[in-house]
Amino acid sequence: MPHAAEPQGAIIITGAAGGMGRPAAIRFAKRGQPLILCDIxxxxxxxxxxxxxxxxAPVVTLAGDLSAPDFPARLLALVGDQEIAAVVHTAGLSPTMADGDRVLEVNYFATERLVDALAPRMAEGGCAVLISSSSGYMIPAPEMIAAVKAMVDxxxxxAVAAFLQSPQTAYPISKLGVMKLVAKESVRFGQRGARIVSIAPGFIDTEMSRAxxxxxxxxxxxxQRVPLQRMGLGDEIASVAEFLCSxxxxxxSGCDIKVDGGSLGEMGL
Known part of the structure; x- marks a missing residue:
C-alpha cells in the first residue's frame, strides 16, 4: 500500500557540507527527524x-573518509537502534580529484558497501537516494557498459580494470555503476517496503563542478549547449531528493532520474 506519511527514523546525508549535501541537509532538517551528517x-x-x-532536528555528525573500511560500522553506531527513514548519498570524487582507481573506489565500491550496510536498517516507506551523473549515459563502447554490469553483478x-587508466574514463564508469546498483538493490529494498533511486545531475554550480x-x-x-542556458543549483538536486524521499x-524505485537542464536530450541521449 502507498505510504501516506513520511516514515520515521534517522535521516543520513553524506557529503553533507558539499554543494548538494548542504542544501539537502537544510531541507531535510525541516522534517524534525534525527539527522546524521557525514563529510570528510x-x-x-x-x-x-x-x-x-x-x-x-537533532543533529549528529560523522567526519571521515567514506571509503574507509570501518566507515559503515561507524555510521551504524550513530544510527543505534533507530530505523533509517532516508539516505541522501552525495559524497564522491570528480575526475580532477584523484586517479582512476581512487575515483572508482570512492564513487562505486564505497557506495556499494554503504548500501549493503544500510539496506537491512531501512524503514518501511524509507528511501535511499544516490547521486549518479549524466556522464554515466555518455559511455560510448558497448564493451565498457557490459564490463560495468559485470562489476555490479x-x-x-x-571486470573494469582495463578501463581505469584515466580518471576521465573511471568517473562515468563509477556513475553508471551507481545506476546499475540502484536497479539491482531495488529488489532487496522492496522486500522491506523501502525504495532506492539515483539522481543524475548535469552541470551543477558547485565547487567541484567549477574545478x-x-x-x-x-x-x-x-x-554552453545546456537547453536551459544555465548551470543547475545544488538546491535543485536537493529538492528532487526531498521529493523522492516523500x-x-x-x-x-530502481531507476535513475535525470536532472540536467535537458543536456542529455540535446545530445540525443
Missing part, C-alpha cells in the same frame, strides 16, 4: 551543525 571535513560539518541547531574491480570546468575545455563547451514518490 570535520570543520565544515561543525559549521553546518551549528547552522541547523535551531531547526528542531559481482565481478568487482577486475572540473576550469580543467576541461570540452566540459566548458558542453555547458510519500509523493512512493512508487518510484
Amino acid at each position: 571535513s570535520a570543520e565544515r560539518l561543525d559549521a553546518l551543525a551549528a547552522e541547523l541547531a535551531g531547526s528542531g 559481482g565481478g568487482g574491480r577486475e 572540473e570546468a576550469q580543467a576541461s575545455e570540452m566540459m566548458r563547451a558542453m555547458m 510519500p509523493a514518490a512512493s512508487y518510484i
Whole structure:
C-alpha cells in the first residue's frame, strides 16, 4: 500500500557540507527527524551543525573518509537502534580529484558497501537516494557498459580494470555503476517496503563542478549547449531528493532520474 506519511527514523546525508549535501541537509532538517551528517571535513560539518541547531532536528555528525573500511560500522553506531527513514548519498570524487582507481573506489565500491550496510536498517516507506551523473549515459563502447554490469553483478574491480587508466574514463564508469546498483538493490529494498533511486545531475554550480570546468575545455563547451542556458543549483538536486524521499514518490524505485537542464536530450541521449 502507498505510504501516506513520511516514515520515521534517522535521516543520513553524506557529503553533507558539499554543494548538494548542504542544501539537502537544510531541507531535510525541516522534517524534525534525527539527522546524521557525514563529510570528510570535520570543520565544515561543525559549521553546518551549528547552522541547523535551531531547526528542531537533532543533529549528529560523522567526519571521515567514506571509503574507509570501518566507515559503515561507524555510521551504524550513530544510527543505534533507530530505523533509517532516508539516505541522501552525495559524497564522491570528480575526475580532477584523484586517479582512476581512487575515483572508482570512492564513487562505486564505497557506495556499494554503504548500501549493503544500510539496506537491512531501512524503514518501511524509507528511501535511499544516490547521486549518479549524466556522464554515466555518455559511455560510448558497448564493451565498457557490459564490463560495468559485470562489476555490479559481482565481478568487482577486475571486470573494469582495463578501463581505469584515466580518471576521465573511471568517473562515468563509477556513475553508471551507481545506476546499475540502484536497479539491482531495488529488489532487496522492496522486500522491506523501502525504495532506492539515483539522481543524475548535469552541470551543477558547485565547487567541484567549477574545478572540473576550469580543467576541461570540452566540459566548458558542453555547458554552453545546456537547453536551459544555465548551470543547475545544488538546491535543485536537493529538492528532487526531498521529493523522492516523500510519500509523493512512493512508487518510484530502481531507476535513475535525470536532472540536467535537458543536456542529455540535446545530445540525443
